[in-house]
Amino acid sequence: MSQPIDTKRKPAFWTMHRRDAAAGYLFIAPQLLGIITFVLIPLGLVFYYSLHEWNVLANTFTFVGDANYQLLLRDPNLPQVLWASAVFSAGLVVLNMSLALLLAVLLDQKLKGIVVFRTLFFSPVVVSLVAWTIVWSFLLQANGGINGMLAMIGIEGPNWLRLPSTAMVSVVVVQVLKNVGLNMILFLAALQGVPKELYEAARVDGAGRFKQFRRITLPMISPTILLTSIITIVGSLQVFAQIAILTKGGPGVSTTVLVYYLYQQAFQFNFFGYGSTLSILLFLIVAVLTFIQWQMRKRIVFYEN
Amino acid sequence: MKTELSPRAKVALYGLMCVLLIPFVFPTWWMITSSVKPISDIFAFPPDLWPRRFDWLTYQRVFELQPFGRQYWNSAYIAAIVTVGTMVVSSMAGYAFARIKFPFSNALFMVVLLGLLIPSEVTIVPLFQMFLGWNMINTHWPLILVPIFGAPSVFATFVMRQFFISLPGELEEAARVDGLGRFKIFWTIALPLAKPALGAVAIFTFLHSWNLYLEPIVFLSSTHMFTLPQALTQFTDAYGGAMWNIQLAAATMTAIPVLLVFIVAQKQFVEGLAHTGLKG
Numbered sequence: 206m207s208q209p210i211d212t213k214r215k216p217a218f219w220t221m222h223r224r225d226a227a228a229g230y231l232f233i234a235p236q237l238l239g240i241i242t243f244v245l246i247p248l249g250l251v252f253y254y255s256l257h258e259w260n261v262l263a264n265t266f267t268f269v270g271d272a273n274y275q276l277l278l279r280d281p282n283l284p285q286v287l288w289a290s291a292v293f294s295a296g297l298v299v300l301n302m303s304l305a306l307l308l309a310v311l312l313d314q315k316l317k318g319i320v321v322f323r324t325l326f327f328s329p330v331v332v333s334l335v336a337w338t339i340v341w342s343f344l345l346q347a348n349g350g351i352n353g354m355l356a357m358i359g360i361e362g363p364n365w366l367r368l369p370s371t372a373m374v375s376v377v378v379v380q381v382l383k384n385v386g387l388n389m390i391l392f393l394a395a396l397q398g399v400p401k402e403l404y405e406a407a408r409v410d411g412a413g414r415f416k417q418f419r420r421i422t423l424p425m426i427s428p429t430i431l432l433t434s435i436i437t438i439v440g441s442l443q444v445f446a447q448i449a450i451l452t453k454g455g456p457g458v459s460t461t462v463l464v465y466y467l468y469q470q471a472f473q474f475n476f477f478g479y480g481s482t483l484s485i486l487l488f489l490i491v492a493v494l495t496f497i498q499w500q501m502r503k504r505i506v507f508y509e510n
Numbered sequence: 511m512k513t514e515l516s517p518r519a520k521v522a523l524y525g526l527m528c529v530l531l532i533p534f535v536f537p538t539w540w541m542i543t544s545s546v547k548p549i550s551d552i553f554a555f556p557p558d559l560w561p562r563r564f565d566w567l568t569y570q571r572v573f574e575l576q577p578f579g580r581q582y583w584n585s586a587y588i589a590a591i592v593t594v595g596t597m598v599v600s601s602m603a604g605y606a607f608a609r610i611k612f613p614f615s616n617a618l619f620m621v622v623l624l625g626l627l628i629p630s631e632v633t634i635v636p637l638f639q640m641f642l643g644w645n646m647i648n649t650h651w652p653l654i655l656v657p658i659f660g661a662p663s664v665f666a667t668f669v670m671r672q673f674f675i676s677l678p679g680e681l682e683e684a685a686r687v688d689g690l691g692r693f694k695i696f697w698t699i700a701l702p703l704a705k706p707a708l709g710a711v712a713i714f715t716f717l718h719s720w721n722l723y724l725e726p727i728v729f730l731s732s733t734h735m736f737t738l739p740q741a742l743t744q745f746t747d748a749y750g751g752a753m754w755n756i757q758l759a760a761a762t763m764t765a766i767p768v769l770l771v772f773i774v775a776q777k778q779f780v781e782g783l784a785h786t787g788l789k790g
Binding site: 233243251308311331336339343393443446471 | 520523524526527530531533535538540541544553555556557598599602610611612613618621622624625627629633637638640655658659661663691696720721723727728739740742752757758761762765769771773776779
């Protein structure tokens with residue numbers, strides 16, 4: 206304020222609003238450019254590729270219109286691949302959500318040493334994924350640890366990962382045990398956020414534990430249930446390492462889920478065009494599922510406010 | 511439902527939890543103990559819960575069969591860069607979307623959120639072609655650039671935005687009156703308050719990078735460039751059969767550091783991750 210005010214000066218270009226806008230764009234620039242470069246452009250490209258036949262060996266790239274999509278409809282493996290994906294996702298989500306909720310309710314009790322139990326149930330989440338999967342493939346062999354223990358109580362276990370009837374179940378269980386701790390913690394946090402007065406009021410009204418759970422707990426934690434179910438379903442469609450290590454999609458194609466099939470087609474058989482078409486299919490499935498869940502949010506989820 | 515439990519109910523509850531724990535704890539135990547057994551004892555019947563004999567040479571062979579030290583370093587430095595990079599990118603973007611008013615900010619936020627909708631597996635074919643065009647195949651660039659700037663960091667941006675929205679506005683107003691610029695406000699006021707959210711972002715970003723599998727096997731081809739998850743599956747004999755004791759020793763070395771950090775800092779881990787889901 207020591208300087209005399211120059212009344213003839215033009216209004217400053219850098220007003221607070223402009224300064225703010227510039228800062229805003231600058232702050233989001235790395236993320237926005239990243240999304241454009243590594244998500245939106247590739248998404249456009251994957252659609253473009255899906256309209257082409259791409260022979261890597263002959264180095265040819267020819268426009269074939271909807272031929273890859275026709276191939277998709279005629280692909281004899283595809284119904285089984287989609288079925289395997291659906292079974293995997295459904296099994297994973299149902300098992301994961303119910304086990305996570307059960308564990309969260311158990312671990313929400315006031316007991317000595319409960320923190321130790323929480324830590325142990327959560328520990329597989331921090332064991333690296335491939336290490337966890339390798340141990341299970343070791344355990345699930347015909348002469349592995351699981352069958353070794355079953356034999357001690359007189360049961361002859363199957364070759365878990367090589368039988369069509371047990372391979373998928375094994376893969377689902379291995380994956381549930383790996384990640385159920387995450388959902389468990391989210392549920393636990395939600396349970397601890399439910400106001401205690403509600404339970405007291407219900408007890409005064411004579412509601413039993415089960416009724417309290419159904420009428421108070423479930424509605425109050427429904428936003429968390431919805432959120433975790435979206436994360437779990439979308440996550441289940443992305444499963445790859447577990448399949449690659451445990452079963453390589455077999456026996457037959459019984460555990461070949463969509464991402465694994467897409468990897469095989471594009472990077473093992475070099476069918477980049479068809480691989481791209483499968484990518485589009487994966488994208489559509491995820492988009493439809495997300496949309497459905499978003500709609501359900503309005504109907505089912507209870508919000509306090 | 512936190513009424514006092516009767517002693518009998520407590521015993522039943524402890525019993526139930528111990529039984530349920532077996533499949534969660536046993537595999538890790540089995541991995542560690544089997545990794546020090548001689549190969550002949552690995553499939554012993556009945557199975558040994560504690561090694562009868564120790565064979566420490568297995569751990570030496572891990573480093574002889576592959577450049578395992580180098581691969582360890584690859585995983586560690588990539589995860590470190592990705593974690594720090596994601597914290598920078600997501601906290602800046604999250605802050606701007608939460609607290610700065612600028613034209614089209616909502617529309618641009620929707621564009622960024624597309625990264626949550628589109629799984630990275632959908633774009634793996636074009637990403638491979640793009641990095642091939644930039645001569646970055648068999649380098650670590652794809653494993654660093656895509657997670658920091660692309661789809662994987664969008665979730666972090668979302669978490670940071672949710673956190674910054676919940677901060678009271680008065681602190682910033684006071685700073686603005688004092689003449690602080692946006693970057694100063696972000697750096698000296700908002701960011702220090704965001705430590706819990708940043709911690710959560712750091713934890714899941716690190717775990718995500720440490721576990722990455724599809725991307726390394728698509729982008730990397732030479733053994734000394736491999737990351738740990740990819741290297742673990744390469745300990746096979748001439749017939750492609752797994753060398754179990756060596757795979758398990760390498761798996762143990764991959765799992766133990768994170769497990770130890772988790773045991774020491776488990777409170778931060780659990781609260782950090784719970785935090786990300788609370789306001790979803």
